[in-house]
Amino acid sequence: MNIQAPVQKAYYLSNDNSTFKSNVRVLDQKEIERYNDTPTALHISGNIYDASSKPNFKTLNKNELLNENIVLDRSKQIEINSTNGSSSSTYNVALRDPLDSDKIITVELTKKTIDKLKEKFNDQDENKDPSFFLRDDGILRLNGKAEEYVASWLNDITNKRNYSEADGNGDGKISNTESLELNAGFENVIEYNYLSNKITDANRGVTNSYASLKDTAGYEVVNDEVKKEAHINVLTSINFEDSIEKELNNTINMDEDLDGTITAKEGFEDQFGENYLDLIQTSMQRGHDAYLLDNPEENIKNKLQYRGRDKDEIDKIAAQREEEILPISDISEANISKKRILNVAFSNLLDLKA
Numbered sequence: 001m002n003i004q005a006p007v008q009k010a011y012y013l014s015n016d017n018s019t020f021k022s023n024v025r026v027l028d029q030k031e032i033e034r035y036n037d038t039p040t041a042l043h044i045s046g047n048i049y050d051a052s053s054k055p056n057f058k059t060l061n062k063n064e065l066l067n068e069n070i071v072l073d074r075s076k077q078i079e080i081n082s083t084n085g086s087s088s089s090t091y092n093v094a095l096r097d098p099l100d101s102d103k104i105i106t107v108e109l110t111k112k113t114i115d116k117l118k119e120k121f122n123d124q125d126e127n128k129d130p131s132f133f134l135r136d137d138g139i140l141r142l143n144g145k146a147e148e149y150v151a152s153w154l155n156d157i158t159n160k161r162n163y164s165e166a167d168g169n170g171d172g173k174i175s176n177t178e179s180l181e182l183n184a185g186f187e188n189v190i191e192y193n194y195l196s197n198k199i200t201d202a203n204r205g206v207t208n209s210y211a212s213l214k215d216t217a218g219y220e221v222v223n224d225e226v227k228k229e230a231h232i233n234v235l236t237s238i239n240f241e242d243s244i245e246k247e248l249n250n251t252i253n254m255d256e257d258l259d260g261t262i263t264a265k266e267g268f269e270d271q272f273g274e275n276y277l278d279l280i281q282t283s284m285q286r287g288h289d290a291y292l293l294d295n296p297e298e299n300i301k302n303k304l305q306y307r308g309r310d311k312d313e314i315d316k317i318a319a320q321r322e323e324e325i326l327p328i329s330d331i332s333e334a335n336i337s338k339k340r341i342l343n344v345a346f347s348n349l350l351d352l353k354a
Contacts, residue, residue, distance in 0.1 A: 013277060014041035014201065023193055023200075023307045035195050042281055045205030046188055048238060048267040049251065051156035052260035054148040065133045065141055070094045072139060073106050094135075095142045098155035106139065107154065112141070119144035120258045125179060152260055153251050154244070160210060163244045174242045185211035185237045191308030192284065196301050200289055204233060204280050206264045213237060232279045233287075238267040284297045293344045 019265035027035070057302055060068075072092055089111045097103040109117075121131045121144070133141040142150055158164045166174055174182065189205035213236075239336070241247040254270045268276040291307070292299045 006077055012041060014043050021193075023304055024306050026303050030197065035200050035304070037112065038200070040199050040281060041201035042277060043201070043203040043205070044263075044265045044268065044277075044280075046186075046189065046207055046237040046264045047205055047261045048206055048208070048209055048264060049156060049161070050209070050260070051152040051160075052151040054260065055096075055101065055155075057096055057128050057144075057148055058100055059144045059150070061129050062133070065130070065135075065143065068104065068141070070106070070137075070139055070141070071134070072137075082250050089168075092138065093140045093142060093150070095147045095151055095154075098151040099159075107150075107248060108161055108245050109140075109150075109252075110249050113252050116253060116258070117146055117150070120344070121149065149251070149260065150248070153255075155249050157244055161247075162212075163247065173297045179240070179242070181212070182240065183210040183212050184240050185209075185213045185215075187211065188233065188236065190233055190284075191306070192288070193304055193306050193333040194288060195304050196290060196299055197292060199285060200304065202281075204264070204266075204284070211236070219275065232268065232272055232276065233283050235271075235297050238271050261285055293321055 031083075035286055090108050091111065091114055091115075092106055093109045094104055097105050118132060123131055123144075129143060131142065131144045131146040133143055135141055148207040160183065162181060162183045163174060164299035167176055168177045170179075186206040189203060189207050193200045239250070241243050241250045251262065254259070256266050268280070272279055298305065
């Protein structure tokens with residue numbers, strides 16, 4: 001029987017992000033062979049959202065929870081649907097306002113979201129104060145660490161990402177035009193070391209999170225049929241929902257370890273699927289191959305070199321592609337995709353043909 005050996009991937013995920021620029025040098029033959037035989041070290045760095053600073057609520061006991069007067073606010077309640085459009089079973093959830101602990105507010109969370117929260121925050125010890133208290137009126141009252149965690153994300157979405165102010169007409173939904181007022185963008189970090197046509201280690205990161213979408217250099221409408229690989233390294237925002245409650249559910253489910261941060265890894269995997277690393281590496285290699293084709297003098301066989309993109313270069317590319325960039329004033333409800341807003345100033349993944 002012919003048994004095939006497992007195929008070694010062209011990259012591995014690395015947590016060491018300290019090698020860029022410092023390793024640039026001429027190599028001897030042994031070093032060249034070692035680099036060529038070693039898969040690319042791929043780094044994913046930065047946080048897209050950070051709500052790790054949580055409110056410090058007093059944990060309530062059962063008697064205090066029983067005696068609370070909670071009024072269910074349905075004034076801006078939006079039906080929460082799953083990604084395939086079907087309705088999900090939901091809970092009316094009560095918690096303290098992250099900006100005013102004397103005020104109790106209610107939100108709608110899906111059963112999927114609650115189940116995930118319970119996996120981390122539910123305490124089965126009956127002698128301890130409950131983290132999830134189901135009231136006789138059907139409202140699920142959060143308490144303790146669970147309440148602080150959800151409140152921190154609610155504050156992040158409502159205020160830091162500007163959902164509250166962006167909802168100009170106060171209908172509880174963020175229209176496509178209103179979405180430009182959201183602080184949900186970021187800047188890309190793309191850099192790598194290379195030896196001839198071999199990328200030895202690469203960093204795909206994000207920085208300057210919570211950037212206003214309207215202040216991004218340009219936008220491009222992206223249709224569903226466009227290949228993911230062509231866009232994973234030019235994103236300046238990840239998928240977002242059109243209401244505070246939908247985005248609260250979306251964010252909690254994106255936060256894999258429930259630590260109060262959405263890392264670049266978590267954001268990219270949520271948007272592009274579990275093979276997001278393959279997409280990043282493949283697209284980055286294509287861009288590098290195109291760069292060497294246009295700049296053969298940079299294809300040096302025995303020198304480890306660094307390549308990245310600074311702000312001046314980004315601005316130059318943006319100016320050259322001015323006709324391809326859709327001005328903010330031309331964006332309308334009809335021609336913008338709410339969940340796919342991309343910065344085209346970054347062209348196709350490190351395709352630095354400036």
